[in-house]
Amino acid sequence: MISRIDLRGSQDDPRDSLPRAEIDVADATERVRPICDDVRHRGTEALIELTERFDGVRLTDIRVPKDALDRALTELDPRVRAALEESIRRARKVHSAQRRQDHTTRVVPGGTVTEKWIPVDRVGLYVPGGRAVYPSSVIMNVVPAQEAGVSSLAVTSPPQKDFGGLPHPTILAACALLGVEEVYAVGGAQAVAMFAHGTEDCPRADMVTGPGNIWVAAAKRLLKGLIGIDAEAGPTEIAVLADHTADPDHVAADLISQAEHDVVAASVLVTPDEALADAVTERLAVRAAATRHSERVLEALAGPQSGIVLVDDLEQGLAVVNAYAAEHLEVITDQASVWADRVRNAGAIFVGPHSPVSLGDYAAGSNHVLPTGGCACHSGGLSVQTFLRGVHVVEYDRDALADVAHHVITLAEAEDLPAHGEAIAARVGHGDGRD
Known part of the structure; x- marks a missing residue:
């Protein structure tokens, strides 16, 4: 099942030993170039x-x-609607508080610098399809x-074959709840290219955000500069820093919750307690066999990215998780x-036994579009x-x-850029500007 890595007594950089999904975005970038x-x-x-070729759907x-x-x-399950509405309410409460205000600094009498916060004019938001349905990503x-x-x-x-070439209806319902009326049935690298270049039907965007598969990440890398991006999202990952106080069944459940996303999803437990490690391994075997997506989960847990x-x-353990810089x-x-207060590198931190990642995925109010692949050491998650x-x-x-x-x-003279100084002297006089 899941591998074990023993770093006890090691003085080496843990980044050389920690499990990580091997994703070759550079190779994928060349493969998506002709598509874009x-x-x-x-x-x-x-x-x-391209939609017919990759999704098996012929759109008009x-x-x-x-x-x-x-x-x-209208046709949305009332329980799902209520859950989405509560998720939206909590997310809006958290994100509205993030909005920075303009600030003016009086540097000297008669001289001010104002930092003004201006929103991007137009944004394309990508919501994944594939193995799962992600109305939560619409909200995020x-x-x-x-x-x-x-x-x-x-x-x-x-687009989904089972829904007449439209995106999943729950995704459409989430868009409707949020008042978004411009929605496209396009996925993969071609969706990023659509926003970057614009088409007869879809005006060009200034930025594209949202998680996706390797082809989406590759298109973002290829087109970055032509269009702004949030990040090159890779496979999802969870790290758990736990000691003897942790419930092994809870830890196992949380590791599996990320493993069910994808066969390359990463689930990592870091602990000084070998008894906990043994108990979690036992619970993983039981829970993985019983969960709906058992085959996918087992492959993810056994992969080189998990351990x-x-x-x-x-x-x-703190040094290890800081080196790993987990998404969650x-x-x-x-x-x-x-201990959580001392964490430096993580996309989002979930503190204590009653704050599982699943809560953040849906209804904590936090955002679940987060940096992956160790990028949390220099980048943050999606926010206002x-x-x-x-x-x-x-x-x-x-x-x-x-x-x-x-x-x-x-300073202009020191940099051998005299015209810079002349632009000043033209306004206030010649020489050193003190006349």
Whole structure:
């Protein structure tokens, strides 16, 4: 089943030993290049042909009609609707509080710098299809964009054979709940290309966000610069830092909850307690055999990206999880909040025995679009800030400019850029700017 890695007594960098999914985005990038070029040159026609090729669906129109959105919401299971509405309410409560306010600093009398937060004009939001249905990802993408004040939002999700070539109806219903009417039945790399290049049906976007498979990640890498991206999302991952106080059944359940996403999903337990490791291994075998997606889960747990890591103590365990920089990190230890407060690298941190990752996936109020593949050491998850640009607005009067002119001219000369200094002198006089 799951492998075991013994780092007790080791002084080596744990990043050289920790399990990690091997995903070759560079190779995938070259494979998606012709797809993206095709969309650039032929627009909607290319999208229709690529959708038939990859999804087995022949579309006549890539845009989802509004009546399909309305119907999906009308026919939605009331319990699912209530759950989505509560998830939206909590996400909106958290994300609305993130919105930064403009701030003006008076540098000197007559000289100010204002940091102004301006939302991106148009965003394309990608919602995965494939093995699972992700209406929660609609919420996690749309809510922060709306709270940021993005004026034009478009959602795309792969078409489904079973639903007449439309995205899954629960995804459509989530869009309808959020007031999103521009929805496309396009998936994969071609969806990213659609937003990057624009087509006859879909105007070009300034940014694309949302998780997806390796082809989506590859298209983001290829088209980054032409379009802004949030991140190159890789396979999902969970790390659990746990000691003797953790319930092995809970830990096993949480590891399996991520493993059911994909056969390359990563599930990692870091613990100084060998007895806990043994008990979790036993519970994994029982739970994995009983869960609905047993085959997928077992493959993920047995893969090179998953494992149980034994450490000397929680201090070493903390160093290991900081080195791993997990997308999701659970801390289930004695004084869990104290240890969690010392975590430096994680996409999201779940503290204590009653804050499982599944809560964050749906209804904690936090965002579940998070950095993967160790990127949490330098990047954060999707938030309102993702959709905002900090712009400095500089306003000096003549006296304030004159007061600092000699410094500007001196630095311009030091960099051998005399015209920079001349642009100052032209306004306040010649020489050192003190006349």
